[in-house]
Amino acid sequence: MSTPAPTGRILKTDSGLDLIVTRTLPGSLDDAWASITEPERTARWMGRWEGDAAPGATVRLQLGFEEDSPWSDVKILDCEAPRRLRLALLTPDAPWEVELELTPVGERTELRFVHRAITAEEAPSVAPGWEWYLDQLVASMRGAPLPSFDDYFPAQRAHFAQQLP
Numbered sequence: 001m002s003t004p005a006p007t008g009r010i011l012k013t014d015s016g017l018d019l020i021v022t023r024t025l026p027g028s029l030d031d032a033w034a035s036i037t038e039p040e041r042t043a044r045w046m047g048r049w050e051g052d053a054a055p056g057a058t059v060r061l062q063l064g065f066e067e068d069s070p071w072s073d074v075k076i077l078d079c080e081a082p083r084r085l086r087l088a089l090l091t092p093d094a095p096w097e098v099e100l101e102l103t104p105v106g107e108r109t110e111l112r113f114v115h116r117a118i119t120a121e122e123a124p125s126v127a128p129g130w131e132w133y134l135d136q137l138v139a140s141m142r143g144a145p146l147p148s149f150d151d152y153f154p155a156q157r158a159h160f161a162q163q164l165p
Helices: 029-037 123-142 157-161
Strands: 009-013 016-025 047-050 058-063 071-080 084-090 096-105 108-118
Touching (some): 016 029, 016 123, 029 096, 029 108, 029 123, 123 157
Antiparallel strands (some): 016 108, 047 058, 071 084, 084 096
C-alpha cells in the first residue's frame, strides 16, 4: 500500500503546540461514541481497557497494536457523552492530553482529535501514529481491513516536521 496522505495539522496555541486530526466516521453519533468508549469496540482499533470509567477516574488501556501490547494508565479528565471525551494518557515522561469531539453530520459523524501541548521533538514521530490509529478506527467501524503502521511511519514524519514553528 502507498503512504496515506496525512491530514493532521500542528497549530501554535497559548499553551504550546496542538496536533489536530479530523476524520469522518461512517456511522451515527451513538455508534461513533460506542467505538471510542466501549472496551470491546476500542479493542478493534486501539486496545481494550478495563476499570470504572468516570470523570476523574483512571482506567487501564492495553495497546493491542503496539509491540508486546503494553498497558497504560489513562485518566478521564472530562466526559460529555456522546460528544466529548478528554483524557490524559499517563506516559512515563509527561501526560499526553487528548480530546475527542464528535459532531453528527447527516448519517455520519465528524471526529476532531486534538493532542494538546505536543512537543516539537515528539510531534513528527507521534503524529503519524495518531493518523494510523484514527484510520484504524474508521476501518474498524466499516468492517474493513486495518491499515499497516509501516505505511504511516516514517513516511509521514516530514509532513509534520514541516509544520513546526
